[in-house]
Amino acid sequence: xxxxxxxxxxNTKFSQEEIPIxxxxxxxxxxxxDQNSNLNQKDIDAVLVTTNDNSKYLASILSEIAGIQPNAxxxxxxxxxxxxxxxxxAYSYIxxxxxxxxxxxxxxxxxxxxxxLEWDKSRGEYKHPIFWGSIFTKSHKRKFGTTxxxxxxxxxxxxxxxxxxxxxxxDKVYSIDELMNSKILTEDLRVSDCSRPCSGxxxxxxxxxxxxxKFSETPVxxxxxxxxxxxxxxxxxxxxxxxxxxxEASKIAFEMAKMNARDVDVAEIxxxxxxxxxxxxxxxxxxEKGKGAQFVKTLYETEDRKINxxxxxxxxxxxxxxxxxxxVIETTLQLQGKAEKRQIENARIGLIHNMSAAATSSTVLLxxx
Amino acid sequence: xxxxxxxxxxNTKFSQEEIPIxxxxxxxxxxxxDQNSNLNQKDIDAVLVTTNDNSKYLASILSEIAGIQPNAxxxxxxxxxxxxxxxxxAYSYIxxxxxxxxxxxxxxxxxxxxxxLEWDKSRGEYKHPIFWGSIFTKSHKRKFGTTxxxxxxxxxxxxxxxxxxxxxxxDKVYSIDELMNSKILTEDLRVSDCSRPCSGxxxxxxxxxxxxxKFSETPVxxxxxxxxxxxxxxxxxxxxxxxxxxxEASKIAFEMAKMNARDVDVAEIxxxxxxxxxxxxxxxxxxEKGKGAQFVKTLYETEDRKINxxxxxxxxxxxxxxxxxxxVIETTLQLQGKAEKRQIENARIGLIHNMSAAATSSTVLLxxx
Numbered sequence: 001x002x003x004x005x006x007x008x009x010x011n012t013k014f015s016q017e018e019i020p021i022x023x024x025x026x027x028x029x030x031x032x033x034d035q036n037s038n039l040n041q042k043d044i045d046a047v048l049v050t051t052n053d054n055s056k057y058l059a060s061i062l063s064e065i066a067g068i069q070p071n072a073x074x075x076x077x078x079x080x081x082x083x084x085x086x087x088x089x090a091y092s093y094i095x096x097x098x099x100x101x102x103x104x105x106x107x108x109x110x111x112x113x114x115x116x117l118e119w120d121k122s123r124g125e126y127k128h129p130i131f132w133g134s135i136f137t138k139s140h141k142r143k144f145g146t147t148x149x150x151x152x153x154x155x156x157x158x159x160x161x162x163x164x165x166x167x168x169x170x171d172k173v174y175s176i177d178e179l180m181n182s183k184i185l186t187e188d189l190r191v192s193d194c195s196r197p198c199s200g201x202x203x204x205x206x207x208x209x210x211x212x213x214k215f216s217e218t219p220v221x222x223x224x225x226x227x228x229x230x231x232x233x234x235x236x237x238x239x240x241x242x243x244x245x246x247x248e249a250s251k252i253a254f255e256m257a258k259m260n261a262r263d264v265d266v267a268e269i270x271x272x273x274x275x276x277x278x279x280x281x282x283x284x285x286x287x288e289k290g291k292g293a294q295f296v297k298t299l300y301e302t303e304d305r306k307i308n309x310x311x312x313x314x315x316x317x318x319x320x321x322x323x324x325x326x327x328v329i330e331t332t333l334q335l336q337g338k339a340e341k342r343q344i345e346n347a348r349i350g351l352i353h354n355m356s357a358a359a360t361s362s363t364v365l366l367x368x369x
Numbered sequence: 370x371x372x373x374x375x376x377x378x379x380n381t382k383f384s385q386e387e388i389p390i391x392x393x394x395x396x397x398x399x400x401x402x403d404q405n406s407n408l409n410q411k412d413i414d415a416v417l418v419t420t421n422d423n424s425k426y427l428a429s430i431l432s433e434i435a436g437i438q439p440n441a442x443x444x445x446x447x448x449x450x451x452x453x454x455x456x457x458x459a460y461s462y463i464x465x466x467x468x469x470x471x472x473x474x475x476x477x478x479x480x481x482x483x484x485x486l487e488w489d490k491s492r493g494e495y496k497h498p499i500f501w502g503s504i505f506t507k508s509h510k511r512k513f514g515t516t517x518x519x520x521x522x523x524x525x526x527x528x529x530x531x532x533x534x535x536x537x538x539x540d541k542v543y544s545i546d547e548l549m550n551s552k553i554l555t556e557d558l559r560v561s562d563c564s565r566p567c568s569g570x571x572x573x574x575x576x577x578x579x580x581x582x583k584f585s586e587t588p589v590x591x592x593x594x595x596x597x598x599x600x601x602x603x604x605x606x607x608x609x610x611x612x613x614x615x616x617e618a619s620k621i622a623f624e625m626a627k628m629n630a631r632d633v634d635v636a637e638i639x640x641x642x643x644x645x646x647x648x649x650x651x652x653x654x655x656x657e658k659g660k661g662a663q664f665v666k667t668l669y670e671t672e673d674r675k676i677n678x679x680x681x682x683x684x685x686x687x688x689x690x691x692x693x694x695x696x697v698i699e700t701t702l703q704l705q706g707k708a709e710k711r712q713i714e715n716a717r718i719g720l721i722h723n724m725s726a727a728a729t730s731s732t733v734l735l736x737x738x
Contacts (some may be wrong), residue, residue, distance in 0.1 A: 002465075047598070054423045056483050057448045060601040071621065073598040073730060074447035074454040079426045085443040088467070089458055095465035098457070098594060114425050114587055225467060229416070229442040232429040252440065361429055361442060 004094045005212040005219035006367070008036045009329040014169040014198040014317035016110055021053045024107040025062045028201035032103070036205065038214050040303075041121065045099025046072035050086035050106040051321035052079060052114025062105060063192030079100050079114050079356035082106065083202070083324020084227075084363035087264040090206045091222055100208040106325035107201035107238075114320045115197050117357060130185060130194065132349060132358035133273035137188040139240035140275050143290070150293035152179040154274040155192045155314055157300040162311025164341035167196050169317030198317030202325035204332075214298070218336040220350075224366030226250055232272030234358030243276075243359035246283045250353075253364040254285075261285035264366075265347040266305075266334045270329035270355045271312040280353050281307065284364070309334060309342045324354040324363065335369035373463045374581040374588035375736070377405045377574030378698040383538040383567040383686035385479055390422045393476040394431045397570035397691075404573065407583050414468025415441040419455035420690035421448060421477040421483025431474060432593070437498025440468060448483050449641065449727035451475065452571075452693020453596075453732035459575045460591055469577040474571035475694035483689045484566050488727060494703075499554060499563065501603050501727035502642035505555040508609035509644050512659070519662035521548040523643040524561045524683055528671040533710035536695070538567050538686030562643040567686030571694035573701075587705040589719075592733030593626030595619055603727030612645075612728035615652045619722075622733040623654075630654035633735075634716040635674075635703045636698035639724045640681040647720050650676065653733070678703060678711045693723040693732065704738035 010031030012024055033039055047070040049058040059073035072093060076086040083106040090102035108114070117127040140146045156176055162168035174192070182192040205215060212219040226249035234283055253258050261284055269284075271277035278292035286307075287295045299307055310316050310330040313323060331350035333339040355362040379395055379400030386412040402408055416439040418427040428442035441462060452475040459471035477483070486496040488637040525545055531537035542570045543561070551561040574584060581588040595618035623629050630653055636655075640646035647661035655676075656664045668676060679685050679699040682692060700719035717738055724731040 052425055054444060054482065055487070056421055057486075057601055057726060059447065060598050060725070063598050064601040069597070069599050071596040071598070071618075072454065072457060073596075074445050074451065074458075076443050076445060077425060078428065078443035082443065085441065088441060089443075090463070092458070092461035092465040092467055096461040097464070098461055113423065117426075118424070227440040228438070229429050229432050229440070230438050232426055232433040249440075305482075353586075356429070357426060 001095060002095045003209040004091045006204055006224050006328065007207045007212050007216035007219050007330045008039060009204040009332060010035060011167040011326065011329060012201045013167050014200035014319055016369050017199055018110060020063065021055055021107055021109055022061060024199060025049060025105050026065050026200035029062065029066045029105055030205040032203040032205060036215055041067045043101050044068050044070050044103050046070050046090060046093050046102040046103065048086045048090055048104045050082040050104065050325065051075060051108055052077055052082060052112045053109060054113055073366045080320050081255050081324055081356045081361060081363050082321040084352065084354040084365060087324065087328055088225055088227065091225065094206055094208050100211045102206045103203060104206065104325060105201060106202040106322035108319035108321045110197050110199045112197065112320055123277045130189060134186040134188045136240050137275040140279060143241040146278065146293055147262055148180055149176060151193055151274040152176045153297050153300050154271065154277045155179050157296060158271060158308050158312040158315035161305055161309055162315025165310040165316055168311045168315055169196060170315050172297055193228040195272050195313035197319040198319040200317060200319035200322045202322045202329055204325055205330055218369060219369050220332045220335045222365060223368045224253035224259060226253030226364040229361035231360045234360055242282050242289065243279050243362065245362040246280055246353060246355060248286045249362040249364040253366050257366040259349065263349050264351045265349050266309060266331060266344045267307050267351040268331055269282050269308055269312060269353045271308060271314050284353060305342055305344055309339065309344060327352045327354060335367055371415055371464045371466060372578040373460045373591050374576055375573055375697065376461050376576045376581050376585035376588050377401050377408065377699045378573045378701060379404060380536040380695065380698060381570045382536050383569035383688055386568055388478060388568045390424055390476055391430060391434065392566060393570035394418060394474050395434050397572040398431065398435050398474055401572040401574060405584055409438045412470050413437050413439050415439050415459060415462050415471040417455045417459055417471065418444045419451040419473065419694065420444060421446055421451060421481045422478060423482055424585050447730065449689050450723040450725045450730060450732050451690040451691055453721065453723040455735060456697055457594055457596065458695065463575055463577050469574045469580045472572060473575065473694060474570060474572040474693035477688035477690045479566050479568045481566065481689050498525045499558060503555040503557045504609050506644040509648060512610040512635050515647065515662055518545060518550055519641040520562055521545045522666050522669050523646045526546050526665060527640060527677050527681040527684035528677055530674055531684025534679040534685055536679045537684055538565060539684050564641050564682035567688045569686060569688035569691045571691045571698055573694055573697055587738060589701045589704045590737050591734065592737045593622035593628060595622030595733040598730035600729045603729055610647050612731065614728050614731040615649055615722060615724060618731040618733040619653045626735040628718065628735055631722045632717055632718050634718050635678060635700060635713045636676050636720040637700055638677055638681060638722045639698040640677060640683050653722060674711055674713055678708065678713060696721045696723060700736050704736055
């Protein structure tokens with residue numbers, strides 16, 4: 001199997017503005033090209049777009065407006081983990097030998113159709129993600145005694161980290177008290193517990209080992225890939241206080257990379273809701289089940305950015321198809337020592353956790369510098 | 370690189386009925402399982418859905434209703450060549466070593482949003498494919514003296530072939546005279562020159578060499594893959610009487626397979642309009658430019674099914690995301706000697722040509738038994 005590296009990236013700011021999907025894709029792509037003086041449009045073998053947008057043929061549209069004439073070009077969609085599904089597709093394309101260079105661009109408009117789970121006709125009001133978020137939160141509270149304050153700490157930490165991320169939606173720091181008094185949305189969730197839909201785009205360049213050094217002095221390698229889809233409807237899950245697809249995906253990724261959770265220096269976690277960060281930290285094996293809140297409290301108090309250094313979905317915003325790509329970019333920057341104010345010292349191994357629809361499916365990636 | 374084989378398939382009938390996308394996907398998948406007694410749901414590593422449908426998370430939805438819990442699962446979209454883009458993705462997934470078994474299901478509803486080229490805001494009325502079909506036809510007529518009768522022969526041949534395809538939309542045979550008097554749609558196109566939107570689905574199983582023999586005594590191997598995207602808008606093309614992306618994609622595929630057009634025993638051609646079959650036959654190198662019509666006339670008169678044995682898009686119907694998959698299934702059946710009344714004697718090498726939006730992008734695949 002060919003080794004595959006991440007050797008380029010570009011981001012737009014995540015915002016609440018209404019921006020055409022084409023403009024978002026192009027801005028992230030242009031930023032990627034601006035940071036790679038050795039990259040020429042004609043080098044690119046594949047262009048993948050990851051999005052929930054209803055527009056068709058977006059990979060060809062991006063190719064045309066960016067002056068690229070790739071071999072492979074298509075859109076990849078899997079709700080909120082569209083981005084990492086695109087990364088895995090591009091990895092496969094290169095590792096299989098079909099090409100050497102792939103551009104993956106995740107983009108979403110604020111009013112993305114992926115935000116409503118229309119496909120589960122049995123849900124009624126439950127088609128809005130906040131309802132599964134509420135059930136997960138209530139379940140974790142019941143089983144592990146998780147408190148409102150512990151949830152607020154996740155939000156406080158991620159907002160604080162986001163302040164040092166120039167592409168983040170939020171630039172405000174909040175006290176625990178402020179967050180614990182934010183608007184109540186359901187019995188178990190406040191507005192500060194929820195990630196926000198955003199307009200935004202993120203682009204990465206994946207390359208074969210053969211050409212990686214042409215585009216980066218510090219390529220970051222994809223060492224582990226784990227994915228698992230257990231269902232589409234979330235009521236198939238047996239236990240709402242853990243995420244079975246995340247547990248399975250992480251096992252696959254750690255086994256492929258011959259690593260375990262103790263090896264991980266920095267992690268991007270899919271905190272669609274505050275409780276998801278606690279559950280994922282537990283389910284990925286960073287701590288025992290039920291110990292996630294204490295772990296995050298320590299990170300917050302010691303200003304340790306190990307989990308969600310760019311601010312997570314809660315602090316940075318959640319433009320669905322772009323999120324997985326933005327997570328990969330942040331991890332790459334950390335492993336290259338280029339994360340500036342957000343930098344974690346001596347980070348060498350990074351983990352990305354990206355999931356969809358009440359964790360009915362999950363992707364876990366392991367990167368190494 | 371691992372070799373990848375096609376070792377299973379299932380089709381629905383292509384029809385003008387309104388059928389939910391979930392039902393279409395499931396019916397084709399069930400047919401595939403029914404024909405593979407050795408296949409168990411837990412064997413499947415990846416589920417890809419190829420469609421232009423606006424519904425989200427369809428690969429996870431199909432997985433749940435079919436009882437599959439795959440690792441990778443997502444939707445692939447590239448308008449009319451979504452199907453072959455999905456095949457190439459599944460090939461890559463297996464060839465890269467990430468998994469051994471992938472299910473690719475193409476499905477479309479008759480009223481698919483992929484039928485209107487909404488994305489090209491400069492087109493005006495040209496967003497309807499019939500307008501680029503007209504320009505292609507006029508251009509081929511001017512340059513090569515192609516006649517209305519020659520176009521009618523393509524339609525007559527493909528309708529005739531479709532009569533022996535139990536999954537085809539059309540079951541009628543037409544005389545050249547009847548077709549030359551069918552309803553006029555534009556100056557250069559009659560209704561009989563156009564493929565029809567349909568509801569339909571097709572499913573294929575791709576497997577690694579390691580496990581192929583478990584699922585088929587006669588696996589068919591993917592030997593050549595060529596893809597090319599030149600633009601999104603069709604006015605970027607320099608010459609409307611040939612399809613540059615098809616020429617480039619076929620070069621890549623033939624080079625990878627170490628084959629040329631003379632080696633091909635049977636071909637599935639993307640006859641969105643009658644003129645497209647003539648242009649593709651020329652651009653793929655079966656005959657010199659301008660000689661496509663004479664070639665098809667001979668096929669028709671000698672009842673040779675070499676080109677579009679299942680009836681092409683014109684005879685079988687064109688459920689966008691399913692078309693590329695249905696083309697791969699027909700070629701597989703031909704190379705296995707299982708095409709019944711449509712069987713071409715001693716077919717050993719097959720070609721699939723699948724394209725999008727005025728041939729702004731093309732896929733060419735080469736299969737060998």
